[in-house]
Amino acid sequence: MGKGDKKTKRGKINRGTFGARRPRIKKKPSIEQKINVSDKAKAK
Template identity: 60%
Template sequence: MGKGDKRTRRGKIFAGTYGKSRPKKKKKNTVSVENKN
């Protein structure tokens, strides 16, 4: 659990990959700055 763990969402963000815990589609819980207007 952490930045180095590729199975967690935080680790996927750190590694720049996508998967089950971090899907590519935008949802409510994304940390993207795109839909913050």
């Protein structure tokens, strides 16, 4: 179990791949996208 092991988190980091042990971190939508700034300006 180490850098050469395909099934471990450390092995995935070493290879630069993703999988069940090391899922991709999804980008959260920014605050500007959640609240449409242009829509808010029209409401006033």
